[in-house]
Amino acid sequence: MNESPRAARQETADPAGYRARLRGLLGDLLALEVLAATPRELRALFVKKDLARVRKRPAPGKWSAMEILGHLTDVEWTIGYRSRTVLCDESPAIVPMDQNLWVEVQNHAERQPGELLDAFESLRSLNLALWRRIPPQDLGRVGRHGERGEESLQTLIDMTAGHDLNHLAQIDRALANR
Numbered sequence: 458m459n460e461s462p463r464a465a466r467q468e469t470a471d472p473a474g475y476r477a478r479l480r481g482l483l484g485d486l487l488a489l490e491v492l493a494a495t496p497r498e499l500r501a502l503f504v505k506k507d508l509a510r511v512r513k514r515p516a517p518g519k520w521s522a523m524e525i526l527g528h529l530t531d532v533e534w535t536i537g538y539r540s541r542t543v544l545c546d547e548s549p550a551i552v553p554m555d556q557n558l559w560v561e562v563q564n565h566a567e568r569q570p571g572e573l574l575d576a577f578e579s580l581r582s583l584n585l586a587l588w589r590r591i592p593p594q595d596l597g598r599v600g601r602h603g604e605r606g607e608e609s610l611q612t613l614i615d616m617t618a619g620h621d622l623n624h625l626a627q628i629d630r631a632l633a634n635r
Contacts (some may be wrong), residue, residue, distance in 0.1 A: 469607075471606065472606055476605070479616045479623065482623055483619045488617070489588060491621060492588070492617060494620065495538070495621045496577060499526065502522070508570075508600050510632060511526075511632065512566050519631070521631060522631045522632050523566050524605050525624050526565070526570065526573045527560055527566075527568060528624070529577055529620075530577045531563070534580060534619070536550025536613060536617050539600065539613060539615075540584065542586065543600040543609075544598060544600050548599055548601060549600045550600070551602040553602065553604045557574050568634065588614055591616040596610055
């Protein structure tokens with residue numbers, strides 16, 4: 458039920474294409490700058506929006522703005538763990554997540570925006586502090602994602618920034634003109 462079921466299938470069926478798509482969204486932007494700006498941009502998107510609006514799905518099979526925010530918060534938990542595991546362990550396994558189940562089981566659609574925004578901001582702050590401390594030589598350390606194969610810390614960071622940009626645009630579209 459995510460914003461793009463095709464993109465979810467692409468992640469598994471074409472891992473290199475998925476990585477390239479997210480990296481392409483980043484373009485010439487610096488990943489850490491995008492990652493640092495995301496909490497502020499999320500707050501701006503949700504400010505003064507009524508609950509009905511943020512919980513309304515834009516179309517069947519598409520996540521609502523709240524569900525996307527919940528997904529981003531889930532990803533922040535997992536990317537923090539993945540980053541620390543790759544940094545500290547030798548070529549660790551990176552366990553995939555079923556993003557649709559995470560959103561559904563946690564019932565993100567019914568949560569309060571402020572609760573998820575606060576959680577996202579806290580987690581992002583912790584992750585940014587880590588990512589900024591990683592020495593350049595350690596950005597090449599790799600983990601083995603269960604669906605996408607080998608990924609370096611730099612790839613994880615860049616993909617997360619592209620992922621942010623993708624979902625910020627989706628939230629903006631979900632909340633537009635309603």
